[in-house]
Amino acid sequence: MNAGLIGAVVLREWRTRVFKRSFLLGTLLLPIVSIGFMVGAVMLTESSEVHNVVLVEDAPGLITLRDAVSGQYVPRCPSCFPERDNLSYHFTREAPADSIWKRQGHTVLVEYDDAVLQNHAGYLVYDKSPGASAKRRIERDLSRAMEHARVLQSTVLDWSEYQRLKMELTLVDKTIEDGQRVNGGGDEVRGTIGFMFSALLLLVLLVYGGVIMRSVVEEKANHVVEVLIAAVRPEALLLGKVLGLGAVALTQLVAWTLLSSMGFIVFQLLYDSGAVGTAASVAAGEVPVDLLTVMGENDVLGHLLNINWPLMAAGSMAFFIGGYLLYGSLFAAVGSSVQSEQEGQGLTIPVTMPLLFGYLAATMAIENPDLPILEWLGWFPLTSPVIMLVRIAGGVAIWEVVLSWVLLMLTARLVLGLAGRIYRFSVLHDGSRSGWKLLVQWVRGHGK
Amino acid sequence: MSTTLQVTQLEKAYGPQKVLDGVTFDVPKGSIVGLLGPNGAGKSTLIRSIMGIVEPDAGDIRLSGRPWSREAVQGIGYLPEERGLYKDMRVGDQAVYFAQLKGMKKADATAALRLWFDRLEVQGWWDKKVSDISKGMAQKIQFICTVVHRPSLLILDEPLSGFDPINARRIIKEVRTLAEEGTSVLLSTHDMPSVERLCDQVVMLDRGRVVLSGRSEALRESGWDGTQEVLFKGTDMAFTIALGALAHLDTSGPSPVAGIRKAKIRLREGVTASALLSALMQSVDIVEFIKVRPTMESLFIGAVERANTTESTPAS
Numbered sequence: 158m159n160a161g162l163i164g165a166v167v168l169r170e171w172r173t174r175v176f177k178r179s180f181l182l183g184t185l186l187l188p189i190v191s192i193g194f195m196v197g198a199v200m201l202t203e204s205s206e207v208h209n210v211v212l213v214e215d216a217p218g219l220i221t222l223r224d225a226v227s228g229q230y231v232p233r234c235p236s237c238f239p240e241r242d243n244l245s246y247h248f249t250r251e252a253p254a255d256s257i258w259k260r261q262g263h264t265v266l267v268e269y270d271d272a273v274l275q276n277h278a279g280y281l282v283y284d285k286s287p288g289a290s291a292k293r294r295i296e297r298d299l300s301r302a303m304e305h306a307r308v309l310q311s312t313v314l315d316w317s318e319y320q321r322l323k324m325e326l327t328l329v330d331k332t333i334e335d336g337q338r339v340n341g342g343g344d345e346v347r348g349t350i351g352f353m354f355s356a357l358l359l360l361v362l363l364v365y366g367g368v369i370m371r372s373v374v375e376e377k378a379n380h381v382v383e384v385l386i387a388a389v390r391p392e393a394l395l396l397g398k399v400l401g402l403g404a405v406a407l408t409q410l411v412a413w414t415l416l417s418s419m420g421f422i423v424f425q426l427l428y429d430s431g432a433v434g435t436a437a438s439v440a441a442g443e444v445p446v447d448l449l450t451v452m453g454e455n456d457v458l459g460h461l462l463n464i465n466w467p468l469m470a471a472g473s474m475a476f477f478i479g480g481y482l483l484y485g486s487l488f489a490a491v492g493s494s495v496q497s498e499q500e501g502q503g504l505t506i507p508v509t510m511p512l513l514f515g516y517l518a519a520t521m522a523i524e525n526p527d528l529p530i531l532e533w534l535g536w537f538p539l540t541s542p543v544i545m546l547v548r549i550a551g552g553v554a555i556w557e558v559v560l561s562w563v564l565l566m567l568t569a570r571l572v573l574g575l576a577g578r579i580y581r582f583s584v585l586h587d588g589s590r591s592g593w594k595l596l597v598q599w600v601r602g603h604g605k
Numbered sequence: 606m607s608t609t610l611q612v613t614q615l616e617k618a619y620g621p622q623k624v625l626d627g628v629t630f631d632v633p634k635g636s637i638v639g640l641l642g643p644n645g646a647g648k649s650t651l652i653r654s655i656m657g658i659v660e661p662d663a664g665d666i667r668l669s670g671r672p673w674s675r676e677a678v679q680g681i682g683y684l685p686e687e688r689g690l691y692k693d694m695r696v697g698d699q700a701v702y703f704a705q706l707k708g709m710k711k712a713d714a715t716a717a718l719r720l721w722f723d724r725l726e727v728q729g730w731w732d733k734k735v736s737d738i739s740k741g742m743a744q745k746i747q748f749i750c751t752v753v754h755r756p757s758l759l760i761l762d763e764p765l766s767g768f769d770p771i772n773a774r775r776i777i778k779e780v781r782t783l784a785e786e787g788t789s790v791l792l793s794t795h796d797m798p799s800v801e802r803l804c805d806q807v808v809m810l811d812r813g814r815v816v817l818s819g820r821s822e823a824l825r826e827s828g829w830d831g832t833q834e835v836l837f838k839g840t841d842m843a844f845t846i847a848l849g850a851l852a853h854l855d856t857s858g859p860s861p862v863a864g865i866r867k868a869k870i871r872l873r874e875g876v877t878a879s880a881l882l883s884a885l886m887q888s889v890d891i892v893e894f895i896k897v898r899p900t901m902e903s904l905f906i907g908a909v910e911r912a913n914t915t916e917s918t919p920a921s
Contacts, residue, residue, distance in 0.1 A: 165705040173694055380689030384750075387656040387683045388706040390675070581658065 162389045163397040170372070170401025175408055184409050188416035192424055208243050209287045211295055212263040214252040217271045220302040221248045234305035234316065238298050244291060246298075259284065265291075267299065274307060348523040351550025354473055355519040355543040359512060362480055362542070365406045366488035366509075369399060370501050373492030377583065392577030399485035399573075406481070465549065472549045472558055479565035480542025483572055484512065490576035493583035515540030522547040535561050538568035607634045608670065609758045609789035610655065615664030617650055617813075624650045625661065626813040632758065632789045632806075637780065639800040639821070640793040641905055642810035648793050649686070651810070652760055655791075656683055669757060679708050682756035686763045686793075688747050690735045697722075697731035700750050707754040714753065721749040725775070740767050748776060752783060759783065759790045765799055777803055797902040807901065809908050817908040825898040828907070831872035832897040833881070836865050839889030844868060847888035851881045865892055 174180055215221040220237075221230040230248035232238050238246050252258055258266055265287050269279030279299070281292065308319045331338045376382045385394055487508045495501040518534050522544075534540040535548050541561045549558060610632035617625040624647045632638045642648050653659040655666055657678050668677040691699055697718070704714035722728040725745050730738055738746070744767045752759065761780070765773045780803060784790055794800060800807060800821070807824065809817040817824065832855070837844060841857055844866070848854055852870040860867035872881060882894055899907075 162706055165702060169702050379692060380687040381691060383685040383687055384683065386658055
């Protein structure tokens with residue numbers, strides 16, 4: 158195939174789309190919309206935070222004592238009730254009637270009796286729900302306060318000594334690879350990362366597959382195609398078209414990534430400086446929410462670092478190219494065999510089925526990226542583009558990645574040739590018939 | 606004269622249907638050859654075979670004396686009947702793109718296209734989008750895209766469709782100029798007057814076979830059945846008597862000019878036009894004496910009818 162001619166086709170496809178107003182608008186709009194959504198979500202969350210004033214009716218007197226100076230009931234363990242922006246506590250031994258405590262400015266009443274230490278249950282009374290997160294905080298604070306009371310009642314330990322002795326066991330995963338123990342676990346983290354890559358690839362394949370199909374239909378409709386295939390071999394023309402639109406997809410992805418990253422950095426700076434809302438979670442008394450700290454605590458970062466990122470990056474690119482060539486050719490073949498875009502929609506369903514099946518299988522990888530079915534689907538070229546990214550994230554031998562990719566590329570080459578043949582026959586087709594029967598006929602080399 | 610295109614015993618069938626059946630003809634260098642035939646005669650398949658869009662089952666195609674190759678096809682300028690342009694591209698960009706597909710470098714293509722745009726007076730449309738130009742203008746652009754790489758062979762399928770008479774004449778002039786400069790032209794059309802005006806040779810196809818071919822003038826000459834048109838001053842009676850046994854009188858009546866009669870006659874076998882003219886001049890005053898040769902259309906229809914008759918007649 159003449160590389161110069163393919164290059165000219167690639168350049169035309171790229172230039173006519175990338176310099177289109179709709180492309181520029183779409184490329185700019187997506188990051189703006191996604192950042193807008195994020196800002197909106199944060200502002201909405203913050204504006205929806207209600208200040209809850211909790212009245213705790215400590216009837217058994219477990220967690221409160223009367224302050225000698227003020228005469229008010231105060232917690233025995235003040236540190237169990239840290240100061241928060243949206244949550245404050247008042248204590249009593251006997252709550253007034255509902256209408257009265259509400260009138261006093263309380264939004265929530267907590268009640269329990271002597272049995273609370275045995276049955277671990279109490280009541281949360283309210284007009285309007287304080288919200289799930291506020292409820293969790295109230296439960297946590299009261300649990301600690303009661304734990305404090307129990308420690309003081311039933312042991313000789315003091316609170317600080319009890320806290321020092323208290324422990325929670327963490328099991329760190331170790332997997333055996335080549336007879337060596339290496340860090341393991343984190344299936345969910347790695348599965349999720351792999352799934353995210355697969356989902357993105359699926360999205361690009363479906364969106365740009367549709368673009369390829371429309372482009373072929375358009376060329377047939379405006380009668381340019383006969384001039385083109387007289388100058389360029391149908392396979393070369395199709396390859397140029399698929400590559401050109403792939404370059405458009407890559408351009409858009411890169412632009413989205415850059416613009417979104419810049420947008421998020423700007424948003425982060427504004428957010429941290431307080432220009433955009435305030436971080437509710439960084440309220441006084443709570444542990445600061447630092448991503449690295451949180452990740453470190455949950456070992457997420459460790460699992461992320463366990464992913465073979467160079468292989469992940471190379472695999473993503475390789476399977477994007479292979480998957481794109483394969484599905485691009487299939488969509489082009491569909492576009493060749495129909496007279497209108499609407500007609501093509503019906504034919505694309507069987508084409509996209511394996512891809513969607515692979516996607517569904519990839520969702521299973523979030524729980525377990527080492528499922529046997531994923532191994533099999535990883536060899537099958539129609540599903541390997543979406544499956545192998547999940548498997549790479551989960552950890553897979555390089556030879557398996559390479560072999561799967563080679564199979565994918567060989568299939569893509571074969572399909573490209575068949576699509577070229579269909580493309581050539583479709584030009585000569587009078588348009589009176591279309592469908593799968595005709596496609597098969599063209600693939601076999603028959604028909605006008 | 607060297608041959609630019611040589612087609613020999615070309616055959617192509619779609620299933621049981623034979624579309625090309627031993628088609629043989631040449632396009633000499635610098636000549637304009639008309640490819641004629643009714644719908645379904647195999648013209649499009651023949652052209653697509655030459656262009657490599659369709660693979661023939663048998664036969665041989667040679668371009669400038671060399672066996673057919675895809676590289677050689679790059680030297681052909683092809684204007685298909687079903688033609689179009691990308692609507693969302695600028696005219697200039699599109700023309701450069703087509704020229705690049707024909708192997709031209711961008712700078713060379715741009716320079717050559719600028720000259721052609723000037724020549725066909727479409728220079729103001731370079732930066733316009735195709736969707737903004739008229740159909741006739743788009744036809745001109747398509748013609749330019751076909752000829753810009755200075756092809757040795759031009760294949761034009763219905764090149765004048767969509768043109769008004771003035772622009773059609775313009776295109777005919779350009780085609781003729783290209784032929785004079787050495788470009789060979791294969792012109793497929795149903796427009797018989799343009800064949801008569803343009804073509805040096807014709808190839809007539811019917812049901813995949815060549816039913817008539819040769820130089821246009823020679824074909825018309827050989828198809829002449831002795832018909833003459835005579836404008837004269839005098840009476841019909843004197844004219845008929847003068848014809849005597851020399852010719853048949855087909856029609857006779859007044860001409861548009863007052864006092865002048867017009868008759869159509871057919872010479873009897875063995876009688877020369879000069880012998881008849883001498884006889885007529887003794888009885889009437891001859892104003893014009895014109896040899897009426899058959900039109901391409903009548904030759905075309907006659908050839909097709911003859912082919913059909915031959916096919917339907919059982920072999921003895």
